[in-house]
Amino acid sequence: MSELRHRRGEGDGNDKLENAGESDHVDSEEEKNIEEKYVDELAKSLPQGTDKTPEILDSALSGLSSRWRNWVxxxxxxxxMIAAFCLLIYGGPLALMITVLCVQVKCFEEIINIGYAVYRVHGLPWFRSLSWYFLLTSNYFFYGENLIDYFGVVINRTDYLKFLVTxxxxxxxxxxxxxFVWFVLSLVKRYYMRQFSLFAWTHVALLIVVTQSYLIIQNIFEGLIWFIVPVSMIICNDVMAYVFGFFFGKTPLIKLSPKKTWEGFxxxxISTVIFGLVMSYMMSQYPYLVCPIEYSESLGRMTMDCEPSLLFRLQEYTPPQFVQPxxxxxxxxxLxxxxxxxxxxxLSTFSSVIGPFGGFFASGFKRAFKIKDFGDVxxxxGGIMDRFDCQFLMATFVNxxxxxxxxxxxPQKLLQQVYNLKPEQQLQLFYALKESLEHRNILNLVP
Amino acid sequence: MSELRHRRGEGDGNDKLENAGESDHVDSEEEKNIEEKYVDELAKSLPQGTDKTPEILDSALSGLSSRWRNWVxxxxxxxxMIAAFCLLIYGGPLALMITVLCVQVKCFEEIINIGYAVYRVHGLPWFRSLSWYFLLTSNYFFYGENLIDYFGVVINRTDYLKFLVTxxxxxxxxxxxxxFVWFVLSLVKRYYMRQFSLFAWTHVALLIVVTQSYLIIQNIFEGLIWFIVPVSMIICNDVMAYVFGFFFGKTPLIKLSPKKTWEGFxxxxISTVIFGLVMSYMMSQYPYLVCPIEYSESLGRMTMDCEPSLLFRLQEYTPPQFVQPxxxxxxxxxLxxxxxxxxxxxLSTFSSVIGPFGGFFASGFKRAFKIKDFGDVxxxxGGIMDRFDCQFLMATFVNxxxxxxxxxxxPQKLLQQVYNLKPEQQLQLFYALKESLEHRNILNLVP
Structure with a gap:
């Protein structure tokens, strides 16, 4: 423990991965030998983050101690990154969608590369193509689902696209x-175990990366605010936990990440909750940020204009008794x-209580395979995945x-579906609805 | 190869898992030592199918040679099993749903048990509970989605259930x-790698077993025929491939399963295609089998009565030119x-061309981890999973x-969704639809 307390807040990259002092030996010694040897062997061949720094920056900061240099x-x-993020928001939903796609591909690449290194499949040329093929396929599926959901009416107008939709x-x-067939045919004796492990690895990567980026895009369509606020919250939580930990960190939080402290957590x-309130207040005022992205039949194009929903209109609110003094x-x-x-x-409560577990999970994963970072972009x-580990869980929560x-x-959404029916079916639905409404005395036919 | 041809059709259980003759060495010798040793070590601790036979049967068949005994x-x-299957169909959709659930749980158990053995997590008490917890959670999610989809209107009537739906x-x-948090907290140094591997293993098992059994249940709701025909096709294909292979098998089909032959394939x-046609013809006549399972507003209960859709009404059909002679x-x-x-x-083409790859995949998996069967139920x-390996892929295809x-x-399905709206929203939708229909001259208000 004393060693932990000593090292806390030293900046990234100095974690010792082994705490020689601990002793939770449960296995027999013999087992240990074979497995430890295997894992240690692995570590040698795995890609290690290099902490590469642009040269100009490196020379400019040469006077600082390593701890402060890292800080700077x-x-x-x-x-x-925050500046780039603001620029992207200014670029609008399409720019954001493309960014999400790029980040997703990069994350997938980082996870898969670790898999390749762990299972050392240098001799299997097909496998790399196969992973990318699965990435393509699942993206085709998920992005298609999204596009059909939101642009169905438009796409159905073009004949050859209609085929793709149906x-x-x-x-x-x-x-x-x-x-799948390609995978089975590519199986090579002597590699079976590694091939199956990588197959599983690829699918877990798809599950983490592709399905969740699909949810992120759905959130964007709901209104940019549903994307910007949660992403900023996670960033804020990351940064502020780091800052608080750096200056006040004393009590270690979890064994998995020795640098995380209760003070930082x-x-x-608290910073995230306050930040979230302020940010929501500011952003709720702009229709550009709060309006869902919808296809407007009358304008013939996508719009982000709307009468803001009740959520984004100022309301008088009497706070609970104990806050009133x-x-x-x-x-x-x-108020x-x-x-x-x-x-x-x-959202901010989730991002500051459960969110960090996404980070712990990623740290644990890195430790399991003895790598320092997912990459060095x-x-x-570190890598893209090091920055986005918590974003994925958060995106699912928001969704x-x-x-x-x-x-x-x-009613609008349902009506769109009704319009996708054949005319005679629309008529059939109309009469059934009319009858039901009359039956329940909801419809009073005298205008 | 000669060895393969020799052993073909010998009945299950005699596969040698190693073909000493092959030589696709690509790795260095040193790597081989560590990994092979690791895999071989594993094989010792893995559960091996025992081919246990009820004793009465065993003694009654003692006169037969092992090949024929296995056949019998x-x-x-x-x-x-076929008899049990028929009984279940007679039992109706609820019996089938429960069976699907049981099979799913059993398959999950078999896959997970192999995972435990492979990663030897005897010292981690939490892990077993964690896997089952994830199984429960995902079943709660998927079964819930199904129930809401089909019984939404009924469930919404009961107040406390309405909460569960919303x-x-x-x-x-x-x-x-x-x-997820439980998993992160349960991480123990020295076990990291195995814990993460098992986490992935659990999720892949869920992906294979739970998501697909969710699709199976959707198929059942579409009408029992959509469940019975595909399942029977896979069984037929399995059995007939075995029979044809047993009597005529000569040319090996795929290295992965030395006992599979082109003749059997x-x-x-061909048997499956013919069987599928005959079976479809016979089953299309029974409303009990072809009607979708729907909640009837007027009867106040689920029904399987309907006016059969066009798919299940005899139609005259002029066959293509070349068949006419x-x-x-x-x-x-x-016709x-x-x-x-x-x-x-x-369906039968898929089940006999792509379906067997599900089986090859399972064989490859068994070989990868040097086990003979998934279980011995x-x-x-062998195990349940040995019988159902192809069913999962097929279910997804059918869905x-x-x-x-x-x-x-x-219109019916959409109307149900309309009825879930608030009355004033229903009215709003009604007027919008009316306007649109009038605008497009579809609605002629003079009756």
Whole structure:
């Protein structure tokens, strides 16, 4: 423990992966020999993050101690990334979708590369193609599902695209079957175990990366705010936990990540909640950010104009009893807030309580395979996957949150589906609905 | 090769897992030592199918040679399983759903048990619970989705169930998060690699077993015929490929399963196509088998009565030019068939061309981890997973086939969704639809 406390907050890259002092030996010694040897052998061949820094920066910072240099480099690139993020939002939903796709491909590549190294499949030329083929197939499936969901009416107008829409699942499944058969045919004796392990590895990577980026894109369509706020929360939590840990960190939080401290966890959490409230308040005012992206029949194109929903209209709100004395001090009795801010409380709580577990999971994974980072794309941060580990879990949460608490089946959405029916079916539905409404005395036919 | 040809058709259980003659060495010798040793070590601790036979049967068959004895035992249990299958169909959709659930749990257990043995996690008490917890969670999610889809209207009537429906995804996701956090907290140094591998293993098992049994249940709701015909086709293909291989097998088909022959593959395929046609013809006549399972608003319960759809009504059909001479020989000019029979051709083609790859995949998996069978539940057949390996792929195909070619959005289904809206929203939709129909001159308000 003393060693842990000593090293806490030293900046990334100095973790010792082994704590020689511990002793939770359960296995027999013989087992240990074979397996440890195997894992140690592995570690030699795995890609290790190099912490490469641009040369100019390196020479400019040569006067600083390694701890502070790391701080500065990490800081600079954090700000660079935040700037890039703002630029992308300005670029609109299409730019964001493309970015999500790129990040997803890069994450997949990083995970798969570790798999290749772990199972050492240098002699199997087909396997690399096979993984990428599966990535393509599943992207085709998921992106297609999204596009059909949101642009169905438009796509159905073009004849050859209509074919792709109607048989989308069939085409995707056929593509997958080709990959499956290809895999079985590519099996080579002596490699069986590694091939199956990599097959599983590829599928878990797809599960983590592709399915969740599909959910992220759904969130974007719900309105940019549902994408920007959660992503910023995770970034804020990451940064603030690091800052609080750096300055105040004392109590180690979890064995898995010796540098994480309770001080960072709590400080980061409180910062995230406040940050989330402020950000939601600011962003709720812009229709560009709060309107869902929909196809407008009358305009003949996608729009992000709308009458903002109730969530994004200021409402008077009487705070609970125990908060009122505090309010009186500031001379307020009622609060004017956007209801979205209450939802933002749930999001920020999740991102600061459960979110970090995404990071712990990633650390554990790195430790399991004795690698330092997933890659070395971003100086001071490691690979793309090192930055996005928590984003995936958060995206799923937001998506589930929206479907459960926000989005209710709207008449508009259903009506779109009705219009996809044949005219005589539309008529049939119309009369059935009319009868039912009359029967229940909802429809009063006298205007 | 000569060894292969020699052993072909010897009945299960005598495969040598190593063909010492082959030489596709690519790795260095040193690598081989460590890994081979590791895999060989594994093989010792893995559960091996025991081919246990009930004692009465064993003594009754003691006069036969081992090859024939195996044939008889396998045959008897094949017929027993077919009888059980018929009984279940008689029992109706609920009995089938429960069976699917049981088979699924058993398959999961078999896959997971191999995982435990492979990664030797005897010292980790939490892990077994964790796998089962994930199984429960994902079943809760998928079965819930199904039930809501088909019984939504009924469930929404009961107040406390309404809560479960509205927040279904949120509850499922929360349950999953608990498992995820539990996993991260249960990580123990020195076991990291094995814990992550088993985590992946569990998720792949869930992907194979749970998601696909969810699709099977959807198929059942579409009408029992969509479940019975595909399942029987796979059984028929299995049995006939075995029979043809046993009597005529000469040319080995694939290295992975030395006992599979081209003769069996082709003979099985042709039998399956014929069997599929005959079976579809016979079954299309019974409303009990062809009607989708729906909730009837007027009866207040589930029904399987319906006016059979066009698929299941005899239609006159002029066969293509090149078949007509053959037809003339039999004195026929036109064919009276159910359109479903044409679909059955697609299903049987898939089940005899791609279906067996599910089996090859399972064989490869067994070889990779040097086990003979997944379990020993069914004498002569091995584990449940050994019998159902091809069924999963087939179920997905059927499901995709139905969504792509059979099921179109029906007015009834949409109407159900409309009824889930608030009354004023229903009215809003009604007027919008009315306007649109009038605008397009579809609705002529004079009755």
């Amino acid at each position: 480099i990490r800081g600079i690139f954090t700000w660079l 048989y989308h699942r069939f085409i995707s499944f056929s593509l997958y079957c080709v990959g 709590i400080g980061g959490g 505090v309010m009186k001090v500031f001379g307020m009795e009622k 004017n807030i956007y209801p979205f801010m209450i939802h933002s409380l749930c 971003i100086p001071g941060h 589930v949150y929206i479907t459960s608490f926000i989005r209710t089946a709207t | 035992i396998r045959g008897i249990f094949t017929w027993l 927040y279904h995804r949120f509850i499922s996701f929360s349950l999953y998060c608990v498992g 082709i003979g099985g395929g 053959v037809m003339k020989v039999f004195g026929m000019e036109k 009276n068939i159910y359109p479903f029979m044409i679909h059955s051709l697609c 069914i004498p002569g057949h 995709v086939y139905i969504t792509s070619f059979i099921r179109t959005a029906t």
